[in-house]
Amino acid sequence: xxxxxxxxxxxxxxxxxxxxxxxxxxxxxxxxxxxxxxxxxxxxxxxxxxxxxxxxxxxxxxxxxxxxxxxxxxxxxxxxxxxxxxxxxxxxxxxxxxxxxxxxxxxxxxxxxxxxxxxxxxxxxxxxxxxxxxxxxxxxxxxxxxxxxxxxxxxxxxxxxxxxxxxxxxxxxxxxxxxxxxxxxxxxxxxxxxxxxxxxxxxxxxxxxxxxxxxxxxxxxxxxxxxxxxxxxxxxxxxxxxxxxxxxxxxxxxxxxxxxxxxxxxxxxxxxxxxxxxxxxxxxxxxxxxxxxxxxxxxxxxxxxxxxxxxxxxxxxxxxxxxxxxxxxxxxxxxxxxxxxxxxxxxxxxxxxxxxxxxxxxxxxxxxxxxxxxxxxxxxxxxxxxxxxxxxxxxxxxxxxxxxxxxxxxxxxxxxxxxxxxxxxxxxxxxxxxxxxxxxxxxxxxxxxxxxxxxxxxxxxxxxxxxxxxxxxxxxxxxxxxxxxxxxxxxxxxxxxxxxxxxxxxxxxxxxxxxxxxxxxxxxxxxxxxxxxxxxxxxxxxxxxxxxxxxxxxxxxxxxxxxxxxxxxxxxxxxxxxxxxxxxxxxxxxxxxxxxxxxxxxxxxxxxxxxxxxxxxxxxxxxxxxxxxxxxxxxxxxxxxxxxxxxxxxxxxxxxxxxxxxxxxxxxxxx
Numbered sequence: 001x002x003x004x005x006x007x008x009x010x011x012x013x014x015x016x017x018x019x020x021x022x023x024x025x026x027x028x029x030x031x032x033x034x035x036x037x038x039x040x041x042x043x044x045x046x047x048x049x050x051x052x053x054x055x056x057x058x059x060x061x062x063x064x065x066x067x068x069x070x071x072x073x074x075x076x077x078x079x080x081x082x083x084x085x086x087x088x089x090x091x092x093x094x095x096x097x098x099x100x101x102x103x104x105x106x107x108x109x110x111x112x113x114x115x116x117x118x119x120x121x122x123x124x125x126x127x128x129x130x131x132x133x134x135x136x137x138x139x140x141x142x143x144x145x146x147x148x149x150x151x152x153x154x155x156x157x158x159x160x161x162x163x164x165x166x167x168x169x170x171x172x173x174x175x176x177x178x179x180x181x182x183x184x185x186x187x188x189x190x191x192x193x194x195x196x197x198x199x200x201x202x203x204x205x206x207x208x209x210x211x212x213x214x215x216x217x218x219x220x221x222x223x224x225x226x227x228x229x230x231x232x233x234x235x236x237x238x239x240x241x242x243x244x245x246x247x248x249x250x251x252x253x254x255x256x257x258x259x260x261x262x263x264x265x266x267x268x269x270x271x272x273x274x275x276x277x278x279x280x281x282x283x284x285x286x287x288x289x290x291x292x293x294x295x296x297x298x299x300x301x302x303x304x305x306x307x308x309x310x311x312x313x314x315x316x317x318x319x320x321x322x323x324x325x326x327x328x329x330x331x332x333x334x335x336x337x338x339x340x341x342x343x344x345x346x347x348x349x350x351x352x353x354x355x356x357x358x359x360x361x362x363x364x365x366x367x368x369x370x371x372x373x374x375x376x377x378x379x380x381x382x383x384x385x386x387x388x389x390x391x392x393x394x395x396x397x398x399x400x401x402x403x404x405x406x407x408x409x410x411x412x413x414x415x416x417x418x419x420x421x422x423x424x425x426x427x428x429x430x431x432x433x434x435x436x437x438x439x440x441x442x443x444x445x446x447x448x449x450x451x452x453x454x455x456x457x458x459x460x461x462x463x464x465x466x467x468x469x470x471x472x473x474x475x476x477x478x479x480x481x482x483x484x485x486x487x488x489x490x491x492x493x494x495x496x497x498x499x500x501x502x503x504x505x506x507x508x509x510x511x512x513x514x515x516x517x518x519x520x521x522x523x524x525x526x527x528x529x530x531x532x533x534x535x536x537x538x539x540x541x542x543x544x545x546x547x548x549x550x551x552x553x554x555x556x557x558x559x560x561x562x563x564x565x566x567x568x569x570x571x572x573x574x575x576x577x578x579x580x581x582x583x584x585x586x587x588x589x590x591x592x593x594x595x596x597x598x599x600x601x602x603x604x605x606x607x608x609x610x611x612x613x614x615x616x617x618x619x620x621x622x623x624x625x626x627x628x629x630x631x632x633x634x635x636x637x638x639x640x641x642x643x644x645x646x647x648x649x650x651x652x653x654x655x656x657x658x659x660x661x662x663x664x665x666x667x668x669x670x671x
Contacts, residue, residue, distance in 0.1 A: 028230040028324060029079050029110075035328030036071045040336050047279040049339035056131020062124045069124070070335040073117035074220075076110050078331070081186045082224025083107035083231065084170065088179035090225075090246045091232065092239045092472035099235050100174055104182075106231055108170035111186070115163040122156040129153075155192040162189040176475045177483070190216045195524070206358060206523045210379035211265035218257035219334070223327045225250060226320060233317075241310040242472065248306045251298050259291065264378055275343035283337045290330045297323045352592050356521050357433050364596040365435065370427040380424040380530065384417035391459060394466035403465070409457045416453030419445060424530060433520060434592055436584070436600070440607035441614070446530060447503070447537035448618040455541045456625070460485065460548035482549070491551040496562040499543040502536050504569035511577075517585040540566070545625040556630035563626065567619045570611075577608025 044050045050063040057063075087103035126143045127134045129152065147153050166185050173182045194213035225247050229236070236243060266284060275281050297319060305316050353361035362373060391413050395405045423429060423445040431438035460481060467478035475483075484490055492498060510516060510529070519525035542548070544559050553559070581601070583589065589600050597603050 025231065025234070028321070029075065029227055032227065032324050032328040032331070033072065033075045035325055036075055036332035036335070037068060039329050039332035040067055040071050043283060043333060043336045044339070047283055047336055047340040049336045053128075053131075058124075058127040058131060059133040062127045062133060065124050066121060066128065067336060067339055069117050069120045070338070071332055073114060073121060074331050074335055075223075075328075076114035076117060077186075077190065078220045078224035079227050079231070080107050080110040080114055080166070080170075080224070081183065081190075081220050082226070082228035083110060084173075084179055084183040084186055085221060085250075086225055086228040086232065086243065086247070088176055088183050089475050090250075091236065091243045092474050094237070094239065097235050097237065099232065099239065100176075100179060102235050103228065103232055104170050104173050104179065107182070107186075108167050111163055111166045111170055115160060115167065118156065118160045118163055122153065122160060125156060126150075126153060152196055155195050159189050159192040162192075176473075180475060180480075187217055187220075190220060206526070207378055208265060208268050209523050211261045211268070214257050214261035214379075215265060218254045218261065219330070222251055222254035222258065223331065225254075226324060226327065230320060230324065233313075240313060240316075244310050244316065245306050246476075248298070248302050252302075255291075255295055255298060259295075260382070262287070262291070269342035278343045280337065280340045280342050283333055283340060287330060287333050287337065290326055290333070293326055294323060294330070297326070353434055353594075356588060356592055358523070359433065361594070362430050362434065365431055365438070369431075373427045373430050374425055375430045377424045377429060379527075381421055384421045387459075388414055388417055391457070391462065394462045397466045398462075405462060409462075412453050413457035413459065416450050416457065419453060420450050420534070423450070433526075434594055435597055436589070436604045437607040437610060439520070440610045443529075443533060444611055444614040447533045448614065450534060451537040451541040452618055452621055452625075454538060455546050458547050460550075464549065485548070485550045493539050494543045494546070494551050496540075496543040496554055496559055499536075499540040500562050500566040500569075503540040504566055504573070506533065506536050507570070507573045511573075511584055517588045520585060520588050541622065544622060545629050547629075553629075556626055559626050560623070563619070563622060570619075574608050574612025577611060578605050580605070580608070 044064070044067045050060070050067050052060075052063070083103045084107045087100045087107070091099050091103070093100055123134065123143070126146065127139070129150065130142065132139075143153075147157055162185060166182065166189065169178075169182045169185060173179045191213055193216060194209050229240075229243060229247060233240070270276060270281055270284065276285060301316070301319050301323070305312070305319065310316050353359060359375065363369065391410060395410060398405050423442050428438055428442035428445060432442035433439070463481055464478060467476070467481075469478055470476040493502075510519075515525070515529075519529040542550075543554075544563060546553075554562075583600055584604060586600075
């Protein structure tokens, strides 16, 4: 037996343990929740968020309950998302410390509280809508009866069901991939909230929903990530520097997303300086001030702590605690702001187009308007600008380390996203919401023109070369891309037959069902249409000519056959529209009653002609691209064979000739 005294912990270890004791466990989330509640009460009283309604007031329990339970809801949502996100993407696992398991179990508890808060909000919201308190006889029966028919109740129910599904998933998840899927579900549960509140009835509904969705995701990941690090401090140990450094990068992106989306949303709810003098504007200015404070604190954290490898956990703990207090104030103000009437009143529909689509009827169509009419779709525009910026960043990163990347691919990438922006925000996007013919221009451009430009740019190959690889078995951006490229799902979806079936089947399903009217009249349907047809077109083009890492390509002759078969199906679709005598989405277009589209069926038949005609040129281009790829693969195979022959003195040819000689000798002997 050893008689030596036990080793004493170093000062750095004691510092880390002290910081972990200060931040670890549920103390900090409880403190943040308390701060948020303390600020929400007086601010709600000041802003009128909990004031009695003029007509049909449900009582103080409902008014104050929605405000205060909303704070609990938002803090627990942030903690759930943060714990899952940190466990899946940021923190390294350890052989003796179950960091992911600890995070997953804590996330399950937080999700349970989140679900309970969502249930209470759903229960009280119906009282506010109905205008009578929950104690009213028959209240529960009426709530259940209207749970799905009322849009707001339906959205809250969808959110609740997603959170309930998240609880067992978080309890079961332990691997990086399962935690990543749990994170995706937790983030998705935030999306229904973007369709409620002020964004639901505001003019410019699409922009408001997009901005609010981005704002919710950004602030939730930002607040939740720092909360998660605080909860996990006792088990992070030596992983703290890497975890904090990675979160610092994520926090920078969140700060940008929250700032940009907040400005965009504010321009809709507060359209002039006078609106800033209202209670709504005052709370908004307070949120902006706190956001700037967090930005400065994050910059200090990155410069004084992260840059030094988090050499002092105690100093990190002090600054993190200060940030979390500010975040608690921000959450409290945000909940109250969502219940405070904005200064801009809801705009009554002015024409049939506004009533159906949320936007005023565009001026009469003409060829000149194809270049002059614009209505910026901010979500798609920001997406395009971000993709271009990341591509340029990756090229610069390669250049700085002495590698090169063809400029022609950058040009294709920029052109592809430029066509995407024009298609969604220019005349095809504006008139495509009200005219079938222009809708088909938008559809075919997204499905065929954009992918043909983006796929040859080989963005995934560039990203894999530019992004650093993680050595600690965590999921970084590079690992996620590689995992997707070699997944069974990618193998299935990139099969030319499957991709072609989705490409053609989407046309039939979308236009010969109620999905067309859904996409034309709702924001969710429009988003689904743009994303689905862009991705399905990209998958089809990639399956034929893509060069990025992924499942092996089919032989070129088989790809040509699939392309021709898909072309035949596409031509059949166009001809069916050209010759059809029935009107698609008749209620929508007849109610719209555009004065410059007197014959709806003729416009639809023109759309069929456009679908058939636009499909010809991209198909020819795709055929040429497959042929070029065929020749290049043959050339590469020939060069490979030549190199092999040089190395082994043409052993394959010698063996082949020997086989022929042996066969000839056996033939002579037998004869």
